[in-house]
Amino acid sequence: MHSLLAALAFTTVWTGIALAQVKPAADLIVSNGKVWTVDKNRPRAEAVAVIGNRIVAVGTSAEIDAWRGARTRIVDAQGKLVLPGFNDAHVHFVSGGMQLDNVDLKDAATPEEFAKRIGERARITSKGEWILGGDWDDQGWSPPRLPTKEMIDGVTPQTPVFVDRYDGHMALANSVALKLAGVTAKTPDPPGGTIVRDAEGNPTGVLKDAAKSYVEKLIPPLTHARRLRAVKRALELAASVGVTSVQDMNPEYEDVMVYSELLDKGELTARIYAAPPIAGWQDQAKIGIRRAFGSSALRLGALKGYADGSLGSTTAYFFKPYNDAPNTRGLLSSDMHPISKMRDRMLKADAAGLQLCVHAIGDQAISMILDLFGEVARVHGNADRRFRIEHAQHMAAKDFARFARQKVIASVQPYHAIDDGRWAEKRIGAERIKTTYAFRTFLEDGVRLALGTDWFVAPLNPMLTIYAAVTRATLDGKNPEGWVPEQKLSVAQAVEAYTMGSAYAEFQEREKGSITPGKLADMVMLSDDIFRIDPRAIREVKVETTIAGGKVVYGE
């Protein structure tokens, strides 16, 4: 008996030693941080241990030090704030990357600089590719004057150029592009457009509004190489601002092919959930792709539809007319003509197990989509569908409760609030702005928020989104205390919506969204503690290190 106990005791000790010896070393440790985990079970910590692409332990620096091995990479956070990686729930990733990849003319301060930048671009542009984008601003030149094809013809003898003014209402073509388009002194101005001409009546290269289509229709579709370059630029930017997951709205299928190619090469540094247009719902349905199908790096299974337009163009669809355009209350999108088409697609897509994300901005458009979502749920019975309304900008007060009851996710972009907030009241009046970008009311009514930017429409940088959500200070500086300040979020609410909220919106809340053992090791380290500093300073905060899947993809 005695010897048996001794043997047992011995065994226990021995097993303990053995366990200690086989406990694997971490590949990466983040230590000495102020870790804000977004995990209610352990809201704060100092350090995180990672093996492979997963978090294995979260604790004090001393506790986590036990995971240190000879080859463990240590990221010393030096007391800085560590958060889960940001998950942007609504981006247009390739358009954003294209914008980064295009020639940048916005701050070209003279015609010479304008020509120099186009010439430099022409030298690295392959045959057949166009020089596009640009966003030039002739008002920045002294004296202001429209650019001409002569300014750039010398540096672009073979490359077609069609560069936009920043407002999108005019563009400059060079002689190569005009020749391809067949635009000459004899070409008439089209209805709604102007060909700018010199004293002899010859086109100067600038085409206004409808005249742009003479050249636009010749611009070839994106080449694979160009698309690949755009995605790489987008991934680089995402890593530099701490975005480790994006939900890509309306990608072309070729975009998904590029993501897949980069994934295969180990170069996909942000996780992507792709939501192609609802019109193509059968493409995913016919091969059995369902919501959140794929790997932690690349998923499909969502669809993006449109209910209406935008506030800026007075096409968001409201119950009542616009205050500054009383003859209209907006327009339903082509997806909604007729509404039975949207209903039919939704029902079929839902039957196929696909997730529905619908752009709806005006109060009536939102209401109609809630009606349709309700109908789908009634017809097909309860399920964990996570219907989403993208933007959800202008709510009818009566709709918050059912938004929550129907468990619809509000996928919102706070930066739009500080942008549109400059002029929205003039457009929709004092009453309707109370339920505009109503982030706080959504949360109080039990609606789940997912945060994003709509990049390229707004900047991808999450610090600007958080700044917008917590200050609601409009970009014109006229509302320093906040525009509709009762709708401000706290920093904690904004961070949670941008991490767990967005993860939930893509069925990934068990995989990411918090710094929790077992989850994917996606983390960011910030230059300043956004919970402590003056909220007005949040927009200056930088991401110092971004870790995606246990790899440092930006910073030290």
Ligand SMILES: [Zn+2]
């Ligand atoms: Zn969008």
